[in-house]
Amino acid sequence: MEVTPAFGGIDWSWQHHAVCIVDDDGARLEEATVAHSKSGLTAISTLLHLRGVRSVGIERGDGPVVEHLIRDGFDVVVISPRQVRSLRSRYGAAGNKDDRFDAFVLADALRTDAGRWSVVHPDTDETIALRMMVRARQDLVAHRVAVHNQLLAVLQHNFPGAVGLFSQLDIPISLAFLRRFPSEQKAHWLVQGGAAARMRHWLTANGYCGRHTPQRLVEHLSAAVQGRTSGPAAQAGEILTLTLVDLLTTIREEQSALETRIKEALLAHPDGLIFQSLPRAGSIRAATLLAEVGDCRARYPDPESLAAAAGVAPSTRQSGKFSHVAFRRGCNANLRAALIDWAQDTPRANVWAADTYQRARARGCRHPHAARILAQAWTRILWRCWTDHTTYDPALHGRLADLTTEAA
Known part of the structure; x- marks a missing residue:
């Protein structure tokens, strides 16, 4: 018995998924809404298999739904949300958004224009793991910047002399200084009498190898605007400084450990040498390029x-004598x-x-x-x-x- 070709469309969300199956003439064979759960995804696969569906249209190319469909042997075709919005006009001028209707649009577009979109081929586990670590590192960097800015704001009110003392606020020598001298009152011990001996001894003990002399650092502390030196507000500033210093130290340590794992994964990846060979790529940039x-x-x-997927190629629209080149917003x-x-x-x-x-x-x-x-x-x-x-x-x-x- 010959099986009639059927096409599936899924409008997904993190709560539930709308499924639609159409036959070769565009008639709706099945419609259903299932929960975003293990049993719900199993029900989707069962329904698609029963109707002989081989290709499924969906609006994104990654995520648990896509991974489940690929594991179950379906060809997953990505049709972007912007394309779906345009395709709705085929079936009416209202352009209303409805999950089941969008699932139908995805399925019918796959029936009529399958050649316009490419089938999703999953990356290898090595690439997926590298991508997870690279993006986790980016999140850590963003957290570090946020905590750095918070610490800067605290110091500007309570200990202005610590700002600009070293080349960066969150480098190890600067964090060690703030852990030892978290307030202007405690740092006063270093500049008593204007002598640089105490500063020189502290720098030597902490392995400072920067370009500034102890005298230069003492002068910086002495010339700074006075912050809060006593009272509850000064005590609160000291507590906040120590808390943020500990947090920055932890984030830097975790970032360093994660970067080591990223470098290991890059060296073991079959494509690692390709991206490392690019000028100025290094290890982290090469890993990020490969992962993306x-x-x-x-x-x-x-x-x-x-170039289009990366959003570095301009978007050109031309009609008759009209031509408009614009920044490409829809991209990865x-x-x-x-x-x-x-x-x-x-x-x-x-x-x-x-x-x-x-x-x-x-x-x-x-x-x-x-x-x-x-x-x-x-x-x-x-x-x-x-x-x-x-x-x-x-x-x-x-x-x-x-x-x-x-x-x-």
Whole structure:
């Protein structure tokens, strides 16, 4: 008995999922709403298998629903939310949002336009693990910055002399100083009589290797605006300083330990050498690029698709004599951040990158725009190395660089 082709669509959420199955003529065969749970996902798979569905349309390419469908042998096709909004107009002018209707739109679009969207191929476990650690590190960095700013605000009111004493507020020597002298009153011991001997002894005991002399540091403390020196407010400031110093120390230690694990994972990854070979990539940047680009070559069939996914290629709209080029907002924000962070540093080590960036600035582009132009130019080279499983070689990929520069 010949099985009639059927297509599935799922409008997902973290609470429940709407499922719709249509036949080859677009008629609705099944509609259901199931809870976001293990039994709910099992019910979805059972329903899809019973109706002979092989391909399922959904609005995102990752998450537990996608992973479950892939494990159960379905082809998962991603149709972005913006495309779904446009597709609703096929079935009426109201454009109302309804979960079951969106599931139908996804299923019917898969029936009529399957060739317009690509099937999701999951990354390997090594890449997924690396991505989890890289993004966790980014969260730690964001937390560290937040705590740093909180500590800075406390010191500006209670101990202004500690601000700017060392090159950075959250480096080990600065944190050690604040742990030993958390208030202006306790630091006064260092500057009594204006002698630098006590400061020199403390610096030596704590392994200070900076460029400032003990006398210079004493003068900085002496010249600073006076903060709170006594009373409940000064005591509260000291308590807050010690609390935030301990928190910053812990975050730095955990970040350092996580970075070590990231470097280990990068060295063990089959694609690790490709990304490490890129100029100014180092280890953490290389790991971040690899984690966000992934290892599924089918995800980006050409350099243009990679540039568009990263949001470094402009969005062009043209109709008749009208042409508008705008910033691309719909993209993988993590991939864009990783690509631009790396690309904007490459002019320091690559003559072609420096020339591409300077030419963009000479045309009147501000730094963020010029950095995106450079990142777009690098995507052609990065894509070629990634696709060919080869490390970056200026001699081998020089022609690609020349072509990209001409296009820029």
